[in-house]
Structures are given as structure tokens and as C-alpha cells.
Amino acid sequence: MSLENRLHLQSEDPDLLIEFDLPPGTHATIGASPKSEITLPLTGIPPFSCILGxxxxxxxxxxxxxFTVARRVDLPDFFSIPPYQFALYHPDEPELVAPVEEPADGKPAPKKTRDQIATQIRNLFRKHSRRPVAEEIPVEAAPAPQEAVEEEPPVNKVP
Structure with missing residues (x-):
């Protein structure tokens, strides 16, 4: 492999790094099929998803x-093959990390684990999708019980 033509394709979730050579005038299909030049052993990716050239x-x-050119790729670059996010870069460049916004106060945000984030998301959904229990319904809003009224059966009158 030529160092000037070598590229890295990296995913953080799942952790994956693929190194390949892409000389000028060539292209490679990316996908989960063994016939793809760049094979991604990930579930949920189509057999052939796109072409990198x-x-x-x-x-x-x-x-x-x-072969319709979707877009030009300026290295380093990020792109998505749902449900995954990839970084494409030259190996001589520093390792890429997805851009993160700095907080207004200048202090870095504390890093959270995947479990902490998942718990926060679950709590958010519980808070917004929770149905009120009968004790929580205000009395004014609760419908008044209907009293049973006995109706007299209709009388057939013969003229």
C-alpha cells in the first residue's frame, strides 16, 4: 500500500478501524457484502451502500x-451509513474525534458514560409519557358518577 493513497475508515460505536488503499482513478464499494471492496462487518448495513472513489x-x-457523484469528500470527513457514523481520514492526520461544542463558561463538560446517558433518556421518556393515576386526577376534572334512573317501560296503548 502506498502511504499517500492510504485512507482510514473509523467508527466509534461499534469500535472499528479499516485501513485501505485508494489510488487515483480507482473506486471501491462500501457495504456488508463480501463482494464489497471495503467490507463492513456491521449489522444493519446494506450489502452495497455507496462508492468511495x-x-x-x-x-x-x-x-x-x-455512479452519480453524491458529494466531494474533503479529508478529514464524517459521513453516515445508517445506523453508523464514520470518520474518513488520511493516517498521517491526527486521530479524529467528532466535533464537540465548548460550553459558554469555558469549562469542559463532564464526560458521561453510556449508561448515564441511557438512564437520562429513559427518565425523560417516562416523564413525558406517564399517564396520571386515578388519585392524581383532580376532583373537578373527574366525571361525576351517574345515578341510575329507572325508566318506566313504554306502554303500548291500543286506540
């Missing part, structure tokens, strides 16, 4: 399966 002048592009 390099023009003769060295520019990298991403194309649809019918």
Missing part, C-alpha cells in the same frame, strides 16, 4: 451505486 487529480468523492 478518487479522481485522477487525487480528489476523493462519494457516489451512489449508479
Amino acid at each position: 478518487r479522481f485522477q487529480d487525487g480528489r476523493v468523492f462519494m457516489a451512489n451505486l449508479d
Whole structure:
């Protein structure tokens, strides 16, 4: 592999790093199929999802399966093959981390574990989807019980 043509495709969740060579004038299909040039061993990805190529002048592009150029790729770059997010970069560049916004006070935000984040999301859904229990319904809003009124059966009068 030539160092100038080598690229890295990286995912953090799941942890995956694929190194491949993409010389000028070539392309490679990305997908879960063993026939793909860049095979992603991840569940949920289609057999062939997109094409990554390099023009003769060295520019990298991403194309649809019918070879219509979807967009130009400026390295380093982030792109998505649902449900995963990938970073594409040259190995000589520093390792990529998805951009993070700095808080207004300048202090870095505390790092949270996946379990803490999942718990917060579950609590958020519980708070907004919780149905009130009978004791929580105000008396004014509760419908008044209807009293049973005995009706007399209709009388058939014969003229």
C-alpha cells in the first residue's frame, strides 16, 4: 500500500478501524457484502451502500451505486451509513474525534458514560409519557358518577 493513497475508515460505536488503499482513478464499494471492496462487518448495513472513489487529480468523492457523484469528500470527513457514523481520514492526520461544542463558561463538560446517558433518556421518556393515576386526577376534572334512573317501560296503548 502506498502511504499517500492510504485512507482510514473509523467508527466509534461499534469500535472499528479499516485501513485501505485508494489510488487515483480507482473506486471501491462500501457495504456488508463480501463482494464489497471495503467490507463492513456491521449489522444493519446494506450489502452495497455507496462508492468511495478518487479522481485522477487525487480528489476523493462519494457516489451512489449508479455512479452519480453524491458529494466531494474533503479529508478529514464524517459521513453516515445508517445506523453508523464514520470518520474518513488520511493516517498521517491526527486521530479524529467528532466535533464537540465548548460550553459558554469555558469549562469542559463532564464526560458521561453510556449508561448515564441511557438512564437520562429513559427518565425523560417516562416523564413525558406517564399517564396520571386515578388519585392524581383532580376532583373537578373527574366525571361525576351517574345515578341510575329507572325508566318506566313504554306502554303500548291500543286506540
